[in-house]
Amino acid sequence: MSNVSPFLIKTAIDNITPNVQISRIRDGSLLLKTIDQNQAVKLMKQSTLAGEIGIKICEHPTLNQSRGTIHCPDLISLKDEGILEGLKESHVVAVRRMTRITKEKKSEDTGTFILTFNLSQIPLTMDVGFYNCRVRQYVPAPLRCTNCLKFGPKADQCRGNKVCADCAQLYHDNGPCSSKQVCVNCRNEHNSWSKKCPIYEDEFEIQRIRVTEKLPMREARKKRRSQVPAPIFATTTPNRSFAGVLRESLPTHNEQRREHQDRHPAQPTDKQLNEKHEVGRQLPTRPIENVSNILREQKDNTLNTTEKEKPSSHHASKENHPTQTAGISINFQNNMNDTFEKTMDNIMNEKLF
Structure with a gap:
């Protein structure tokens, strides 16, 4: 479909059913978003586009489904197959129970179940036998590497070293860690698996946007960054990069400027020399x-x-020289x-x- 004119595709789809949103996804195929089920049925019946281009239209495997959670301790004793059979009328296609690890390192049921609905949006409530349970949106935990404990890559794709979840140093399998707790991601004083980590909270919000608005991960992250900036955390990490170490060893701009001024003192300008000359001439x-x-x-x-210089002659008198x-x-x-x-x-x- 990459060689077909987008104008031809838009005109042909509008002739089948109008008001359909069309976008191209990463693998090159087209994603069609319909308003209701009737539009989807009309499109899935088509085998050609504009009478000459062969096409195949099918439902998206995940975007047409939604996942929610219910809490019902009375279902703990039942098997997943029995729960799925009882919830088929509520459009449930898959059931998975949530567990937790006890202090004795044993798995324990929590009474909470993750339900996959064959619906684009989860229902607000649903009937579970004689119970009316509230359905909450399920948001999966952020993807995290179990090797380096950073968010994003998987363990089989990670190229880093395995680190300790308590002290953020290289992994040491010698019993409980006695060092000070340091998070690998935010460098705060808590375990790397803590859900109070600001990096974890930010990644969880990105997952929530992706699930609730059905956006790709890249678009969800971009929207999150438009709402709030990336969390700020300490940069004094024990596993510093080469660029970080080099940056710390080099003098700052102010230090370089001060050193340059000490080595090369500033010469007076012509104006300053003239002013100094004028001041020197003034007595x-x-x-x-x-x-x-x-x-x-x-x-x-x-x-x-x-x-003293007046004439001293005895013949001179005041009357003779009064005027002089x-x-x-x-x-x-x-x-x-x-x-x-x-x-x-x-x-x-x-x-x-």
């Missing part, structure tokens, strides 16, 4: 109070020098005031020298 300024005192002292010294003496004093006083004001302006502008 230290003096406090304003000290500059004022210095100018005042210079002013007093200049006045004293001027007085006063002019010298006034001009000097004005020049000192101008110099003082300019100096103070320069100080305020940080340009003293």
Whole structure:
């Protein structure tokens, strides 16, 4: 059917019965999902498609069945054949009883039975003699390897070493394990077979989605990951990989960066060099109070020098040179005031020298 046009297949199926879901499965055949039993009967009567392509339509061996559990201790004494004979009217095609291992390492019946129904959905209740028992959806335990105790592969396909279920180390058949309990899957402190393991709970939810929604395992896992992320667990495992050991031995990015900075110190940029040069050219300024005192002292010294340089002739008198003496004093006083004001302006502008 891989060489047949999908348009031709869709048109031919719709001519037989409409509203049928068509999908291709892994082995190349087509999976048809009908609305009711009448559509299924019409399709199974067909031997050709579009009058020229030979086909064979049959029921899927598992998707048209469902499994549920009932609890009825009164059925423990009966054989499985007798129970199946009494439940045929309820569309039961197979019976399997659930057992448990006692402390004495013996198998014991629990009174719970797994029933396979020839129905796509399990009934809510069913009559077991004069009992009306509730039917619960049966979800199988996640597939687990009995060799490495990891989820997924089977023991005959496992390439790992056999490990102890208590300490997660290599298997040691020397009696009860006295080491600290460590889970192989999540590395928490519990037995590897514990149902409280977060990895087991996650795998069980994937199985529940697969069973209740009748999805392939890959699709069920994908849907579970869209609902919740993968559980986080400790990474300090005794059986570390080569990549994990190498990753721990190598320095981190921050350590490498720090070591590089120590070996090769950063060179100053042009901007930093220019700023440093400008700062070096600036001379230290003096406090304003000290500059004022210095100018005042210079002013007093200049006045004293001027007085000493006055003419000492006895013939000169105040009446003869009133204007010249006063002019010298006034001009000097004005020049000192101008110099003082300019100096103070320069100080305020940080340009003293």
